[in-house]
Amino acid sequence: MALSGMRGLSVFISDIRNCHNKEQERLRVDKELGNIRTRFKNEKGLSHYEKKKYVWKMLYIHMLGYDVDFGxxxxxxxxxxxxxxxxxxxxxxxxxxxxxxxxxxxxxxxxxxxxxxxxxxxxxxxxxxxxxxIGGKEFSESLAPDVQKLLISSSCRPVVRKKAALCLLRLYRKNPDVVNIDGWSDRMAQLLDERDLGVLTSVMSLFVSLVSNNAEAYWNCLPKCVRILERMARNQDIPQEYTYYGIPSPWLQVKAMRALQYFPTIEDPSARRALFEVHLLLLLYST
CATH class of the missing domain: 1.25.40 (Serine Threonine Protein Phosphatase 5, Tetratricopeptide repeat)
Structure with missing residues (x-):
């Protein structure tokens, strides 16, 4: 929480920290809430900076466990x-x-x-x-197409695309109709080829949710999951920041295996053999 230039906010936090008991804290919080409420009643005279200061105070009070039912x-x-x-x-x-x-x-x-x-x-x-x-159904109906465009855009940086993937996951959970199965099967297969592990981990969270509702529609993505696990098992192109206690991106491994459990039993011998070898490598790597 940036306090530079917000003396009133700094003083309020200091006052709270200097309270000797819960009753003193409650009285100080009630006094501050009353002051904020009064200032908001004269909102026309408030600048964006002043609003920002009071809203930060409201958040701090909320973090202390008090109800903030106005503003x-x-x-x-x-x-x-x-x-x-x-x-x-x-x-x-x-x-x-x-x-x-x-x-x-x-x-x-x-x-x-x-x-x-x-x-x-x-x-x-x-x-x-x-x-x-906090996006709900209204947000999903209004924003899902734009969020999808960001996710599949080649011009967006990874930091935006991984947030877009998680945002779309939220919107999909609120309204599954926002993702067209016919069009998204091939797109998801392309997204699972992503090399950036931050984006790929976020995309995999979305993929798990999609296949949990309709695995048959995403059958073409199954080999991609196996390749992802193989990449993890062989520690291929795994940045150090995604290695946890010597294990390459364990969170992505878990998500990929969670996605696989929704698919029917793999009948193709070569695919089954590849998956078995990958799991064996992962087990050996983790011991």
């Missing part, structure tokens, strides 16, 4: 702010204080979409992260 409109409105510091606060605090059923979220669907389809990667990441956490 949601002011929080959401920061998402539409033109400057990054205010927009960032709007996205972060909205994700923490609101849920998918909050009516105020409808106010910013267009703004969120503009951030997703815009060219500012930072704004794209903020929007995708929020939707991936």
């Amino acid at each position: 949601h409109m002011e929080t959401v409105s920061l998402i539409s702010a033109p400057k990054y510091p205010e927009k960032q606060v709007g996205y972060i605090v909205t994700s923490c204080l609101l849920n998918e059923n909050n009516d105020f979220l409808r106010m910013v669907i267009n703004t969120v979409r503009n951030d997703i389809i815009g060219r500012n990667e930072t704004y794209q990441c903020l929007a995708l992260t929020m939707v991936g956490n």
Whole structure:
């Protein structure tokens, strides 16, 4: 939580830390909530900076375990702010204080979409992260096509694409109709050829959800899962940051094997042999 230039926020946090008991803390929190409520009633005189300061305080109070049942409109409105510091606060605090059923979220669907389809990667990441956490059915109907485009785009950086994959997973869980099975089988097969392990791990989370509902539609992806496991087993092109206690990307291995369990028994002898060899290598590697 960036406190530079926010003396009021720093003082409030210090006051809370200096409280000797829970009762003192509660009284200080109630006083601050009353002050914030009063300032929000005169919202026309508040700058984006002042809103940001009070919204940060609301988040801190929420983190302390107190209910914050007001100020949601002011929080959401920061998402539409033109400057990054205010927009960032709007996205972060909205994700923490609101849920998918909050009516105020409808106010910013267009703004969120503009951030997703815009060219500012930072704004794209903020929007995708929020939707991936609290996006509901309305968001899925409005944003799923744009999120899919980011995921399959060759011009997007990995940081955006992996957030797009997890965002699409959330939208798919809320409304499975947003992913067209006929068109996505081949796309998913291409996505599973991804070399960046961050993107691939996120894509695999989406793939597990897809095959759990309809494995037959993604039969063409099964060899890709085997190749991914083979890559892990042979430690081929695995960056050090994805190696955990000497094991290449164990989380991706688990996701790939979880996806395989949804497919029918493999009848092709060569495919079965390849899968057996991969599992044997993984077992030997982990011992």
